[in-house]
Amino acid sequence: MIEAVIFDMDGVIVDSEPLWLQAKQEAGARFGFTVTEEDGAQTVGLRIDEISQRWVRTKGLDPACADALTEAMIEQVIAQVRQLDEPMAGVRDTLGRLARSPLKVGLASSSPLRLIDAVLERFGLAGHFQVRVSAEHLPLGKPHPQVYLEAAAALAVLPQHCLAIEDSVNGVIAAKAAQMTALCVPEPALYRDQRFGIADLKLASLADFDCPQLRRLLGL
Incomplete structure (x- = not known):
């Protein structure tokens, strides 16, 4: 679950x-x-x-x-x-849907915390995340799973009960190594990259987040 x-x-x-x-x-x-x-x-x-x-x-x-x-x-x-106008397609709707659910929401990134904060501030999204974890000061970044394990611990949820959303192969490897369910949203040029076969689910965009398979998985 x-x-x-x-x-x-x-x-x-x-x-x-x-x-x-x-x-x-x-x-x-x-x-x-x-x-x-x-x-x-x-x-x-x-x-x-x-x-x-x-x-x-x-x-x-x-x-x-x-x-x-x-x-x-x-x-x-x-x-x-700081010059960008909007986050990626589907992000606002996805976060809004999750905000209306009982699910906890976190962020786990290889980027430094000041960049994470700059992005969330630019788009006004900080309030959607209960925790945000950067790998910048961890011994190893992705594809090592530690940043995901740290985020799960901060949310007080077992990794096996987390869905990780990733766009890169290294990120999917990290999520799976943490024993999480992995949803990948690759950039279009890499959508058919066979290395994403290790992910549990794949979408072309978060604009497709409201699909039957994810609704069943998340209980939405």
Whole structure:
């Protein structure tokens, strides 16, 4: 029985993946290396400091620049988020439906807490989430399940009674490793990616959240 719904943020609540790609490319140019679209795709769902450390290793960077690289990307994305008008399709309706239900609602993201707060403030959504958990200070980010386990504990719900909503393969792996039911809403270009086969459910968009299968699962 599902007692809580836990949202990822990037790619689920806010269409931030294009923002992250731009921020990664601009930071790369600033620090003297090129970030391709493939580089961006390979790092979707990872914690931002882990991305910087990966690039230090693979791009031949001075390890001393890792923190500055991380900060440059975060600040760029926050600045872009503040220019957005709306969250992703279906988010407001989905949160409204959950608010009228007995289900608990949380957020578990690899993004730093100040970016989470910037997104929720921009769209006026903070009141919908009973907890928000960032992986930024955890030993490991997604695809490790710890951020989801922390969110479930904060909601006082067993992980097995949680539905996680994710857009990335790394996020779905994290949710399943936490023993949660996983709903994936991949970006259109990746919708048929066979790696999403580990998810329990798949939707093209949260605009389709009010479907019979989810209504039965959630008791809505």
